[in-house]
Amino acid sequence: MASPHLFLCILLVVFGSYLSTISAAGDVTPRPNRAGAAVPLVHRHGPCAKSPSTDKPSSFAEALHRSRVRADYIMSRALRGRGTTTTMEGKYVVTLGLGTPAVEQVLLMDTGSDLSWVQCAPCNSTDCYPQKDPLFDPRKSSTYAPIPCGSNVCKSLQSNHLNNGCSMNGNGTQSQCGYRVEYGGGLKTRGVYSNEALTLAPGEVVKDFHFGCAYKQRGADDKSDGLLGLGGAPQSLPVQTSALYGGSFSYCLPPVSSGTGFLALGAPSNTSDFSFTPMTDFMDDGTSYLVKLTGISVGGKQLRIPRKVFEGGLIVDCGNIISHLPSTPYAKLRSAFRAAMAAYPLIPSDDDDTCYNFTGYSDVTVPKVALTFTGGVTVDLDVPNGVLLDGCLAFTESGSDGYVGFLGNVQMRTLEMLYDARGGGLGFRAGAC
Known part of the structure; x- marks a missing residue:
């Protein structure tokens, strides 16, 4: 007989497109109708994770240390003008589709970061950390395009201290927008700021999503394929999709040991129960x-x-x-x-x-x-x-x-x-x- 947790995970896959919420008892309760999109959200150590992490969850002492490091970096970032960004400690992930045809990417969700990124091919083990899924290969996508260096989109990175300057293509004739992010926990990522199709749910595609195509990482990683930024700056997913979903979003984080939550873009049509x-x-x-x-x-x-x-x-x-x-x-x-x-x-x-x-x-x-x-x-x-x-x-x-x-x-x-x-x-x- 299938375990209750497995049953919950199967239910979420079946009803996810209808924005359903699954209770601890296994009931499926329709959520308020939305004009936006919703995707399943899980803890990477939880039973519904696409590829459950093989490393052990942090002890309380480890979690407390990392939590304090993250808090210190957020405060220092605000005081010195966004020189770095936060540590990657959230451990809640969503699975989205990137490119055409869409390739699944498991991304760490973070309201303390703005720029989203994934590791991109070609990238060897020296420049990229190991991940369970294949690297995203922009050469296989018909909708991928690097963002030009002189564009307003690229210039917006400079105002947030995320720009790594302009890099030249192999032929040396066309410049591309570079990005660089340094996280408090020691991870550094850099690559090409790019434009791509992002699939949130069946029929819900963001055609011009700006993200970092990462070609070089250093330091610790969180075993995910990349990061999804939900902060308030222009590079974040909610701000980029504000014309579609109004800039509002919500999520529900499930307990580590049970069930699945969700990330939803757009506000419910009825908020009386909030x-x-x-x-x-x-x-x-x-x-x-x-x-x-x-x-x-x-x-x-x-x-x-x-x-x-x-x-x-x-x-x-x-x-x-x-x-x-x-x-x-x-x-x-x-x-x-x-x-x-x-x-x-x-x-x-x-x-x-x-x-x-x-x-x-x-x-x-x-x-x-x-x-x-x-x-x-x-x-x-x-x-x-x-x-x-x-x-x-x-x-x-x-x-x-x-x-x-x-x-x-x-x-x-x-x-x-x-x-x-x-x-x-x-x-x-x-x-x-």
Whole structure:
């Protein structure tokens, strides 16, 4: 008999084109009609991954370290004018078609990046990292074209410090637009900024999608074929397709161990089941999305936290695993959570993390944690998937009170996160995947 997880994966393939959401019980619930397109989204260690990763999921200590590195780089990028971009840590991927005929590409999804790219042939093992799928070969696509160096599209890279200058074709007569991206985790990618057909779903083709055709990579990789940028700058997928889908998009991140979520372009025709909080850009970053947290509750009890300590706001970052809170909110949350979990043994930690040893416990009761945002929007995090990671409270300290924090992808799990470009808000819908 097929496993429940396999059954869920098959259901999503069958109903994916109808924008259906699959619940943990295996039910198929139609989502609000959209004028846009939706594609399945999975965790690369999850059971529905196209090619499940053979490496082990990061431990909490590893995830926390990488999360802090990513947060530091986002802050430094904003302060020094986008010299680098974020680390590749999200681990949620989508499968899209690139070229004509369309070739499947498994791309890491990231709201902290703008420029999308894939590794391109010809590229040997010295210049490109190993990937499970064949490299995208632009020579086999009838719709591929390099972007000219002097074009406005190429000039837009210069304003975002993504341009690597102009490279000459083999005949030395035609210049091409070069790109270069350096990620905080050590990965560097460069190649030709290009134009291609991008297939989102059957019948949903973006004819002139600008992406990086990568010919040289250095440093660590995340085993995907490339990256899909969902930030707010002109190079991102939502901005490039704003004429088609209005610039809005949403996603639902499933728990690692079960089911499939989705990435959808365009806003639902009916948003009555969403709760919205105002959303702005972060500083002059142009990429990151910012919301304001106003309160936290644990086990249904509101914590006594002065609202002024939240003034820095939270960067909504699906590429960051763990949420970061200023010192006072983090300390209050940690204390209340530990009190509610007093029945379970804490694992000693030099970093004062909140991790538990659940060995021998057949039933673990995790308290409900809720976040309240500007406008009185209260979001109940999924329990335990939106609260715990590897048996640890998936929050850490961002810095002093008033400092900018991060809303990580653990806390987003099972929620539909709707980035409403026209309304300037972030919408939350519970139990979406």
